Amino acid sequence: MEPRELPVLRWGIVGCGLISSWFVADLVLPRATAPTNHVIQALGSSSVSKGHSFAEKHCPSHHPSIYASYEDVYNEPEVDIVYVGTPHVFHLENALGAIKGGKHVLVEKPMTINARDAEILISAAKEKGVFLMEALWTRFNPLAAHLQRLLHQERILGPLRRVFIDFSLYMPFSSLPTTSRALDPSLGAGALLDIGIYTLTWAALILDSHPDHIAAGSPPPWMASTMSLTNGVDETTAIILNYKDLGCQAICTCTYTYPGKKEFCRIEGEKGEIVIGAPIAASSPGWLEVKVSGREERINVERVEGAKGFYFEADAVAEDLRAGRLENDVCPLGESLRVLGLMDAVIGLMDAVRKMNSLTYLRDEN
Numbered sequence: 001m002e003p004r005e006l007p008v009l010r011w012g013i014v015g016c017g018l019i020s021s022w023f024v025a026d027l028v029l030p031r032a033t034a035p036t037n038h039v040i041q042a043l044g045s046s047s048v049s050k051g052h053s054f055a056e057k058h059c060p061s062h063h064p065s066i067y068a069s070y071e072d073v074y075n076e077p078e079v080d081i082v083y084v085g086t087p088h089v090f091h092l093e094n095a096l097g098a099i100k101g102g103k104h105v106l107v108e109k110p111m112t113i114n115a116r117d118a119e120i121l122i123s124a125a126k127e128k129g130v131f132l133m134e135a136l137w138t139r140f141n142p143l144a145a146h147l148q149r150l151l152h153q154e155r156i157l158g159p160l161r162r163v164f165i166d167f168s169l170y171m172p173f174s175s176l177p178t179t180s181r182a183l184d185p186s187l188g189a190g191a192l193l194d195i196g197i198y199t200l201t202w203a204a205l206i207l208d209s210h211p212d213h214i215a216a217g218s219p220p221p222w223m224a225s226t227m228s229l230t231n232g233v234d235e236t237t238a239i240i241l242n243y244k245d246l247g248c249q250a251i252c253t254c255t256y257t258y259p260g261k262k263e264f265c266r267i268e269g270e271k272g273e274i275v276i277g278a279p280i281a282a283s284s285p286g287w288l289e290v291k292v293s294g295r296e297e298r299i300n301v302e303r304v305e306g307a308k309g310f311y312f313e314a315d316a317v318a319e320d321l322r323a324g325r326l327e328n329d330v331c332p333l334g335e336s337l338r339v340l341g342l343m344d345a346v347i348g349l350m351d352a353v354r355k356m357n358s359l360t361y362l363r364d365e366n
């Protein structure tokens, strides 16, 4: 049988660090049912030699052009879309550069370090007429849509009462090099922006998108939160969102100080509960278990052997671009803005507490 002729999407990658290596490795993995041929067309890195090592290791069969300047990727005519895989604080500048070069953009999470910057980015993309999306890959995991069917259409749990969501990683600040982006405020350090964002995303998938919440006009949940600061950066953060219209609370926690449990989410409703688990982290769920009287089942995520699951979002982006859409409806820009607004509020609350207690919060000083 002849191999299928697939539509091609040509990626320019800026930043050859950890996430770019995961993303690229997933895109180039052979997949029998891939709807798009993702081509790694160009790499932008701080040095050509770093770019070459990256290409040899993560996409050896793709032969991308390698540049020691991100600008060259933005201006490369053979690139359709730029993937921004740099630390949070550079997302705005890098994505704006790509937009200026007329490129579509997939920018890593968080889209920017605050909602104000995201508004600037979204306006720039709209003005230029290019696609823009935050790479919140969790939203594209097939389990997310399945969960929403169970909760929102089948209403298998009845009215929801509490949702516990935790993203814990064991990488205490004391174990990290001072240059780590998790630790360095000048790179956007802290658990909230890095991993807390996923807990708010799960709350969004479960509660903000609940049809009864939408029917009530999507009133913003009441919020309480606190952060544990180490040298002014949050190592642990807890947020409670109270959806008064649904009669349900979401308890969202994140920390770098504990490895956490595989079962990272429990949704409690009047008829039972659903537990969601992940082999490694809450960003990439692997299964869910329904525990309702008369219906107990486990659903596993099917994923291409060896892949992490970044291809789900990349395929969705390719489909949008083929259809001429400039925004994705699973990960809409308004949602990126709304979640950034919540994180701004958490930081704002902490800032007020800091002032009351005369603490120093380094993020403010940079």
Ligand SMILES: NC(=O)C1=CN([C@@H]2O[C@H](COP(=O)(O)OP(=O)(O)OC[C@H]3O[C@@H](n4cnc5c(N)ncnc54)[C@H](OP(=O)(O)O)[C@@H]3O)[C@@H](O)[C@H]2O)C=CC1
Binding pocket: 014, 015, 016, 017, 018, 019, 020, 044, 045, 046, 047, 050, 085, 086, 087, 088, 090, 108, 109, 110, 135, 137, 181, 187, 194, 283
């Ligand atoms: N979706 C997911 O699961 C994940 C998402 N992320 C997101 O990806 C982004 C990058 O994280 P990660 O890959 O872990 O970070 P890394 O530090 O591993 O890589 C970031 C890369 O950005 C480039 N860079 C540009 N300017 C700087 C600078 N001043 N300091 C350091 N690096 C710089 C470097 O690439 P070069 O030298 O080649 O230019 C560097 O290798 C973050 O915003 C994070 O939130 C991270 C991990 C997982």
Ligand SMILES: O=C1OC[C@@H](O)[C@H](O)[C@H]1O
Binding pocket: 194, 195, 281, 283
């Ligand atoms: O999924 C993830 O796990 C590890 C984190 O540091 C990273 O930024 C996040 O996206």
